Every structure is written in C-alpha cells, then in structure tokens.
Amino acid sequence: xxxxxxxxxxxxxxxxxxxxxxxxxxxxxxxxxxxxxxxxxxxxxxxxxxxxxxxxxxxxxxxxxxxxxxxxxxxxxxxxxxxxxxxxxxxxxxxxxxxxxxxxxxxxxxxxxxxxxxxxxxxxxxxxxxxxxxxxxxxxxxxxxxxxxxxxxxxxxxxxxxxxxxxxxxxxxxxxxxxxxxxxxxxxxxxxxxxxxxxxxxxxxxxxxxxxxxxxxxxxxxxxxxxxxxxxxxxxxxxxxxxxxxxxxxxxxxxxxxxxxxxxxxxxxxxxxxxxxxxxxxxxxxxxxxxxxxxxxxxxxxxxxxxxxxxxxxxxxxxxxxxxxxxxxxxxxxxxxxxxxxxxxxxxxxxxxxxxxxxxxxxxxxxxxxxxxxxxxxxxxxxxxxxxxxxxxxxxxxxxxxxxx
Numbered sequence: 001x002x003x004x005x006x007x008x009x010x011x012x013x014x015x016x017x018x019x020x021x022x023x024x025x026x027x028x029x030x031x032x033x034x035x036x037x038x039x040x041x042x043x044x045x046x047x048x049x050x051x052x053x054x055x056x057x058x059x060x061x062x063x064x065x066x067x068x069x070x071x072x073x074x075x076x077x078x079x080x081x082x083x084x085x086x087x088x089x090x091x092x093x094x095x096x097x098x099x100x101x102x103x104x105x106x107x108x109x110x111x112x113x114x115x116x117x118x119x120x121x122x123x124x125x126x127x128x129x130x131x132x133x134x135x136x137x138x139x140x141x142x143x144x145x146x147x148x149x150x151x152x153x154x155x156x157x158x159x160x161x162x163x164x165x166x167x168x169x170x171x172x173x174x175x176x177x178x179x180x181x182x183x184x185x186x187x188x189x190x191x192x193x194x195x196x197x198x199x200x201x202x203x204x205x206x207x208x209x210x211x212x213x214x215x216x217x218x219x220x221x222x223x224x225x226x227x228x229x230x231x232x233x234x235x236x237x238x239x240x241x242x243x244x245x246x247x248x249x250x251x252x253x254x255x256x257x258x259x260x261x262x263x264x265x266x267x268x269x270x271x272x273x274x275x276x277x278x279x280x281x282x283x284x285x286x287x288x289x290x291x292x293x294x295x296x297x298x299x300x301x302x303x304x305x306x307x308x309x310x311x312x313x314x315x316x317x318x319x320x321x322x323x324x325x326x327x328x329x330x331x332x333x334x335x336x337x338x339x340x341x342x343x344x345x346x347x348x349x350x351x352x353x354x355x356x357x358x359x360x361x362x363x364x365x366x367x368x369x370x371x372x373x374x375x376x377x378x379x380x381x382x383x384x385x386x387x388x389x390x391x392x393x394x395x396x397x398x399x400x401x402x403x404x405x
Contacts, residue, residue: 022294022320022334026306027067030059031074035329039085040313044092046267049315050075050107051325052083052097058107058114059329063315066323066331077114079103085130090137096152098128098142104152119157123150130173134180139198141182143170147189151198162200164189171211177218179239185210185225191235195242203235205247216265217285224271224283226260232273232283232290253281253290264314272319274311278326280334282319293319294334306332 029035030051037053042063048071049063056079062071077083083099097105097114102123105114126144133140142150147164164170168188175182180196190206191213208227213235215223221237225247233250258275263283265271271283272293280294299307309326316322316334324332 021292021298021337023337024294024299024302024306024324024332024334026303027331027333029329030061030066030072030325030331031329035327037312037325037327037329038083040325041086041088041095042315043088043095044090048109049313049325050086050088050095050097051312051329052086052099053327054082056080056083056099058083058086058097058105060107060112061331063323066325073112075107075112075114077105079105079116084128087131087133087140089133090135096131096133096140098131100127101125102128104128104131104142104158117152122158122160126150129170130184132173132175132182134175134182135177136180141173141175141184141194141198143173143184145169147186149173149184149192149194149200161194161198162192164192165202172213174213174215174223176215176221176223176237179221179237181237181239181242183213183215183223183225183235185213191225191247193235193237193242193245196239199242201243201245203243203245203247205233205250208250211260212262214263214265214271216271217269219269220285222285224263224285226263226273228259230254230256230260232260234285234288251288256281256292258296261310262312266314266316266318266322268318270319272314274314274324276310278307278309278311280311280314280324303332306330 035053035057037051040049040051042049047063049061050058052058056077058075058077060073060075062068081100081103083097085098086095088095093109095107097107102120102125104117104120106117107114126148128142128144130143131140138153140152146167147170149161150158151161152158164186166188168186170184170186172185173182182194184192187209188206190202190204191210192200192202194200208231210225210227213223213225223235225235226232230253231250232253234248236246238245258277258279261274261276263271263273271285273281273283277296278299279296282291282293309328309330311324312327314322314324320336322334
C-alpha cells in the first residue's frame with residue numbers, strides 16, 4: 001500500500017506539472033531562404049524527420065536536433081511539383097513522398113536517393129494530398145483531389161479503391177499502429193475507414209469540413225479527427241467489422257481564438273492540435289478534455305518572428321518537451337518554464353527522500369513487486385476496456401435513437 005501511495009504522489013506531481021504551459025524558442029530556419037513546406041513526418045526509429053513542400057522540395061533532418069548540419073540533407077527529387085505528404089514505411093528505411101500531378105517518390109535511407117515509384121501513371125495525374133503506410137508495411141493508401149482513394153503494394157502497384165460521393169478532396173489518411181485499419185477524412189464527404197481487405201466504408205458526418213486525423217495510441221481502438229470551426233471527435237474502431245465503427249458527436253473547443261490546422265502525436269501517445277495563428281492545445285484521449293499548451297500571445301512575446309508562421313508538424317517525447325517546424329522552415333523547441341522544472345525537481349527529491357528513509361529504492365521495488373507490475377498492466381488494460389465500453393454505450397444510444405424514429 002505504501003508503494004502504491006508513492007506512485008500516486010509521483011503521478012500527482014507529474015500531472016500538476018503537465019497542466020502548465022510551455023515556453024518556446026526559435027532555432028532558426030533550416031535554410032536561409034523562406035521555404036513553403038506542406039508536411040513532415042518522423043521515422044519509426046524517432047531519429048530522423050523528412051519535410052516536404054512546394055517545387056519538389058524535400059529535406060532530411062535530425063529529429064532530436066533539427067539544425068544539426070551533419071545530418072541535414074536537402075533531397076534531390078528532380079520534380080518541380082508541390083509535395084503534399086510524406087509517410088515512412090514501417091521498417092523506417094524508406095519513405096514515400098507524394099504530391100501534385102500524381103507524383104509519388106521513394107526515398108531510400110541507404111544512399112539518400114529519391115526516385116519515382118513505378119506505375120504512377122495509374123494515378124492519372126491526380127493531385128495526391130495524403131499518403132500513409134499501414135502498420136505491417138504491406139500496403140500504402142493515398143488520397144487526393146476529387147475524393148479519389150488509391151492503394152499501393154509491390155505486387156499490384158497503384159489501384160483505385162473508391163471515390164467520395166460528391167468528389168470532395170481527401171484531406172488526411174491515418175493508419176492505426178496495431179490494426180490494419182486506416183481512416184480517411186474529406187472536405188465535404190465525411191469520414192471513411194479502410195478495412196484490412198482494402199474495402200472502403202463511408203461513416204457519414206458530412207456536415208463538417210474534416211481537416212486531419214491521427215491514431216496515436218496502439219493500445220486503444222480509437223482515432224482522433226478534427227474539423228474546421230475548432231471541432232474535434234473520436235472515431236471508435238471495430239477491427240472485425242470496420243464498417244460499423246462509430247464516430248462520436250463532435251465537440252467544439254470554445255474560448256480560443258484561431259482555427260485548427262493539424263494534429264500530431266508524441267512518443268508517449270499524447271495528442272496535440274496546432275492552430276493558426278501559432279498556438280497549440282493538448283487533447284487528452286481518456287478524458288476527452290482539451291488544455292491550452294501554448295498561447296499565441298506568449299509566442300508573440302517570446303518569438304515575434306515565429307508567431308507569424310504556421311506550424312506543419314509537432315514531435316517529441318511528450319507535450320512538455322519537443323519541436324515544431326513551420327511552413328517557412330523555422331524550427332522551434334518547447335520545454336517547461338525553468339521555475340516549474342526547479343519546482344518539479346524539488347518535489348521529486350522530497351518523494352525520493354521519503355522513499356529512501358524506509359530503505360527502499362522505488363525502481364528496484366517496482367521491478368521486484370508483482371503487485372506493482374500487475375497494477376501497471378491492469379491500468380493499461382483498463383484504457384482498452386474504457387474505449388470498448390464507450391463504443392458499446394454509443395451503439396446502445398444509436399439503437400435507441402433508431403427505435404424512436
């Protein structure tokens with residue numbers, strides 16, 4: 001019981017710190033000239049990031065130190081088209097860069113070469129807005145203008161899977177990291193899900209302009225989708241019956257100025273939404289609550305030049321330590337305010353002293369305690385069960401609503 005109480009103290013300490021705002025510092029542009037970047041993605045090994053943009057521009061950076069010139073490399077694409085999306089293969093050694101006029105390029109880490117993927121003629125010069133590899137790396141999905149959804153695999157090349165009913169553009173494709181399911185968002189045709197057999201199921205919600213999506217936590221059968229008007233919702237996945245997956249009623253995030261641009265996830269599976277003008281909010285998947293993480297006024301006070309840029313991607317360890325990259329190529333680092341770091345360390349020392357007095361070291365105690373290990377794993381399983389219970393409640397509500405009609 002004493003050990004569990006100690007854990008509670010530690011968690012309360014961390015939670016209280018996590019609710020505070022972060023400070024941000026610009027590290028400058030990755031190139032001297034202003035760029036026009038559209039998208040970026042960190043590799044599965046979490047040590048490299050590729051950013052892409054207009055005029056076929058693509059650059060490889062260190063994700064831990066983006067301005068490290070020994071890692072930084074502008075990739076030679078040889079195609080003067082806008083690249084709109086990038087997706088690393090699950091193996092982390094190659095990545096697809098996709099853009100206008102049906103251009104899909106393959107980057108290879110081995111020699112940093114970039115080449116056109118064979119068979120792109122099947123895309124019929126469609127402007128590709130989104131691309132994502134599914135979890136096992138056997139297939140990629142692409143979405144573009146006129147609501148076209150394609151698949152790609154080594155055996156069959158590019159194939160048209162489906163087209164949105166009204167032909168509105170695809171805005172994002174995100175694949176779950178455990179299940180072979182991917183979700184698709186559109187401007188006017190709502191949300192779709194691609195099942196493990198590459199069948200597309202349209203789930204509705206056509207009354208919103210959906211902007212972006214993410215499936216951040218592999219332990220939970222949920223993805224997050226965002227729409228214009230600062231609307232956010234969760235999609236509850238049904239892996240064995242993808243077409244019956246449920247979209248929760250969207251929530252409008254009030255008391256904020258600005259508009260949603262995109263959504264990113266951290267290594268700890270937490271989710272953040274970036275906005276224009278430059279600001280960030282955190283979204284907690286368990287509680288369905290949002291929290292102000294970085295306010296635009298604070299950015300203006302600290303980094304005036306940074307405040308006028310638009311974020312295209314955020315990455316890092318968690319919502320307290322990480323980086324952002326903007327459309328003009330400006331990289332920034334965020335971290336807790338020094339006063340809070342000091343306060344957290346002081347609290348941590350108090351806890352450690354309290355542990356040390358009885359003569360036990362928390363880490364060793366945990367490793368040798370089946371009770372504490374069981375507590376940890378039961379907590380993780382509880383997250384999964386909570387998501388399943390939420391899905392069942394929504395199913396009952398939908399069934400009840402249908403009976404009343």
